[in-house]
Amino acid sequence: MSDIIEELQWRGLIRQHTDLTKLREALSNGPVTFYCGYDPTAPSLHHGHLVQLILMRHLQNAGHRPLALVGGATGLIGDPRMSGERTLQPREVVEGWVEKLRAQISRFLSFEGENAAVMVNNLDWTSELSAIDLLRDLGKYFRMGTMLKKEAVSRRLASEEGISYTEFSYQILQANDFLQLYRRYGCTLETGGDDQWGNLIGGLDLIHRTEGADVHVMTTPLITKADGTKFGKSEGGAIWLSEDLLSPYAFYQFWLNVDDADVVRFLKVFTFLERAEIERLEKAVAEEPFRREAQKALAASVTELVHGGEKLAQVLAATEALWGSGDLRAVDAATLASATDHLPSGEITLGEATIVDALVAAGLEKGRGAARRTAESGGAYLNNVKVEDVDAPLTAADRLADGTILIRKGRRNLAVIRVVD
Known part of the structure; x- marks a missing residue:
C-alpha cells in the first residue's frame, strides 16, 4: 500500500490527528510501532472497539507493528464517563475480562513475521508505581x-455527583502507558476513538516533556447513522463481539438491517473489501436497492471477520432455512434458537395436537375454524414442508435440533411451537 494515510482517509477512518504530513512521512519511511488500548470494563469488546481493531489491521497490513494493550491497570479504575461514576469491579473479575479481551483481539492481528x-x-x-513515583515522576508534568x-x-464537575479523584487520575495512567511503550518498544503512534483525543494528547505531551521526542496520535470518528443518531444498539443492547453475549445470527442480522443511507460508508469502515467492489455495491444500492446486495455483503464480511467462516456458514444456512428453501434440520440448536427467539411462540402437547392447534397456539390464527381453512387450502407449513394431512398429530419426530417445531402460515408468517411433555 503506497499511502496508508490516503487509504484510511478514503475509508473514513481518520478524524483527528497531530501533524498528518509528518505522520505520513513516518509511515512511508519505514515500519512504525503503534498502539491502541482496550480497557476490560466488560467481558467483551463491542462494535466501537471493532473500528480500532480494523484500523490496527490496516496499519499492520501496510507493514507497521501493532502493540495491543489490554488495560489490566486502567480497567480497575475506568475512564470517566460523561455521567455517573463507574462501579469498580473486583480484581479477579477484571483479570478474567483481561483474558477474554486478549483472546478477542488476537483474532484480528498477526503475531508472526517481521511486524508481528x-x-x-x-x-x-x-x-510497580508507588504513590511517590506517581506524584513525583508523573504528576509534576x-x-x-x-x-x-x-x-x-x-461535565462531571458541573454535575451534582461530581467526579472522584480515582477517575480524575485516569488520564495520568493512560498518558504513562504511551510513555512506557515509547521507552520499551519505540512506539511513536497512539490510536483511539475520537472521545479519547484528550487522553491521547496527554501521552504525547508527557513524552515530549520527559523525552524531548515528537510522537503522533490519531483518532477514528465516532460512528453515527446518516441522521446523526448513535449507531450500534440491538434489541438486546450493545453489539458485542462475543457470541456468548450476542449470537452470530443476531450479529449478522444487525448488519443486514443497516439503512441504505449508511451501508456504503459502513462497508468502507468495517470491511476490507477493495475499492472497486465497494464502488460496485454503491452503484447497486442506487440502482437496485430492493436487492440489498450491499447489506448482504456488509453482514457477511463483518460476521466472518468477527466470528469466522464456519459461524458465517451456519448463519447463512439458518437464514436460508427460515426464509428460503434450506433444510431446517441441518441447522444446529444454538443458531436455530437465536434465529427464532424473536418469533411468536406457543405451546402444545405431543400426541394430540395437530397443525390446526399449533396455528392457534402460536397466534397465527384466531380460531380453529380459520386455522383449518388455512391448512386445508395449502397455506400451512410444518418445518418448511407443506402440511397435507390436516388431522395428523404432531410427534417427537417433528422436533428440530433445539427441541422446537417451526410452523408457517403463508410465505412470511413464522412461529415457534414449544413442546410440553
Missing part, C-alpha cells in the same frame, strides 16, 4: 487547568 503484533498489559508497569478542561471531567 505484541500483546501488552499496563498492569506490568503500573503495579500535568497541569490542573488542562486536566479540568477535558470534556468528561468538566
